[in-house]
Amino acid sequence: MGRKVIVVVGATCSGKTALGLKLAELLNTEIISADSRQIYKYLNIGTAKPNTDELDKIKHHFIDYLEPEEEYNVSRYEKEALKILDNLNVSNKIPIIVGGSGLYIRAVVDGIFDNVETDEVLRARLKNTIDTYGVGQLLEQLKLVDPESAAKMLPQNWKRIIRALEVFYLTGKTITEWQKEYKRNIDLEFEIYGLSWNRDVLYKMIENRVDDMINMGLVEEVKKLLKKGYSKDLNSLNTVGYKEIFEYLDNVISLEKAVELIKRNTRHYAKRQLTWFNADKRIKWVNVNGINDIFRLAEKIIMNYEL
């Protein structure tokens, strides 16, 4: 029987942070964030990052971990997260993973095939093919070598197509085959808890939180990022709450419209998260309807662990 790891998932705004903090406090342990945006420095208000008090009180990993211009990927996340899980095990602490980035969670829980590194030269060449002949050319190539993954690819996802071809050209084996073969051997047992809210209530909370973000100075935060010289084309800034404010600052839309769009896009995001997590049958869903439910849940969860 492996070492236990507690995982907290759920839609944005569902109280994951609160539950994680409570659990970490009760179990005297640390939090491993699985959030592809809170991982970046200077994205605070718009990502609903834990505040400085909370970060001082409980040690958080992968918060303020990257500069906004840094490229990152799930495979790196998996490796680095596993290292932290090891360290915590050594010091006899039960790790708590908290986050809404489904792919990151999956990478840690199930692993992600990592036999094929990236090859920037090859990528550049493939990108060149796209620029000259269009993405259809690459999709045709992929159809020939790996029809199974080609069938799932859409032309708009050219980065995914490049990745699939990259894997094939570097190894002579398709990404589909690699995925099927992939098996990871780690001695960890993940307990995944999902926070479930009535959809209408969740949406209402999302809307309130967006209003709060504006009151807390989201527009100023975005202006500061621009002043620091960060481009809005950065992946880190292709984020709900930031891209809409860029539009407002460029006078494309009004602030009112930007707020409305942030609310809608956050709802859409929450829905995508739920679709993702609902597919994972290992998740233990807990209905909650307020912060007290979350504290009660924390108490209940820790009863399963000897202190």
Add this chain to the structure above:
RNA sequence: GGGCAGAUAGCUCAGUCGGUAGAGCAAAGGACUGAAAAUCCUUGUGUCGGCGGUUCGAUUCCGUCUCUGCCCA
């Protein structure tokens, strides 16, 4: 008080030369293996404002009423 224009899906509107209707947005469902807060796919039945009339048949034409907006008094 008079005139004009509206009233159709949760919202904004289109349309039916009379055979009970369709777009965008919202919403819902889904996919996802090195961008993942990303990137995509699928889904449109609603007393066509109420009541009468004409008609085989009215959401569509006519009358009337109600409501909304604008204009004139």
